[in-house]
Amino acid sequence: MKDLLHVIVNEKIFRKKKNFYCENKDIQSIVNYLTDKYNLLLISRHSYSIKSFKLKKVYKIFNIKLINFFYFLFEIFINFFKKKKILIISITPFNFFIFFLFKFFFNCKFYLYLRSDGYKEYENILGKKYVWIYDCMFKYITKHSDKIISCHKKLYNKQCYIVHPSEINFNWNKRTKKNNYKLNRINLLYVGRFKIEKGIYSLLNIFSKLPKNIKLTLVGNGDLIKKTDKNIKIFNFIKNENTLINLYDSSNILILPSYTEAHPKVIDEALSRMRPVIIFDDIKHVVNKRYGVFLTKRDPKKFIKTINFIKENNKLINYNLKKNKLPLKNNFLDDLNKILCIN
Helix, strand or coil: CCCCCEEEEEEEEEEEEEEECCCHHHHHHHHHHHHHHCEEEEEEEEEECCCECCCCCCCCCEEHHHHHHHHHHHHHHHCCCCEEEEECCCCHHHHHHHHHHHHHHEEEEEEEEEECHHHHHHEEEHHHHHHHHHHHHHHHHHHHHCCCEECCEEEEECCCCEECCCCCHHHCHHHHCCCCCHHCEEEEEECCCCCHHHHHHHHHHHHHHCCCEEEEEECCECCCCCCCCEEEEECCCCCHHHHHHHHHHHEEEEEECCCCCCCHHHHHHHCCCCCCCEEHHHHHHHHCCCCCCCEEECCCHHHHHHHHHHHHCCCHHHHHHHCCCCCCHHHHHHHHHHCCCCC
């Protein structure tokens, strides 16, 4: 018989009849994998709009809203005396509230998984004067967690387990295509959320000052991006893997303009398709000795200089990209499960 595992996520989950959908691919991957290993009780926020990624049938999902909150409490208290194993994915106000509830009332073993730098996110979204909010939540949850899992040692400077998130399977390494710069045109690609902390507005500002032979494709969801330049294409987040691979193949360079990242999976996706990546100095720690990741400044002149360098050294860069040893999705999920099995 499978063990029971509670998973707390800040994700907004949409319910349609007996099916559930989430908004982020990485949450889908983790939940669907753990569903095969455990009787999974998922605690999330509720969404009133359809989301992209379908979840497998889990033991139980509480996508909490006011009308079912008391039902949620009733279900939890039914097994009051049983020790609960709980995985918290990221620190957010919602996750903190549910964590505090379990900590106060129940005998629990907590596993905290840190995926991003909340300090930087709060600074970029709300401003420096509100960082203390995250700091209080971070210190309390890390103090009372039994095991801490992180995707980068930068997120937690004490003892923890390091994992390497990935969505790459063997399909990503098949039939890679040469990186050709046709008719002197350069195709840039951004894959991610359209949010201020992801640097999307900084990227658009820089792009408006670049030569017209440079094109930009944006793939993601989040804020509504108004298209004002014919050299920009915008796609909703793509859930079909082959379609996404084709977009990488049709680009020359991936741009990751984020102000904060821990282990961005899009870097490995681009490198697996033999496409170099440009990042800004804010997240220089994510390079991690990988070939084909280039640093630059948030300045149009520096940015175009980096693009031209990559273009002019295409052959050498392509040779170096073959040296990369990239993490695989199955390895990441297996490592995560091994940590959850540690008593």
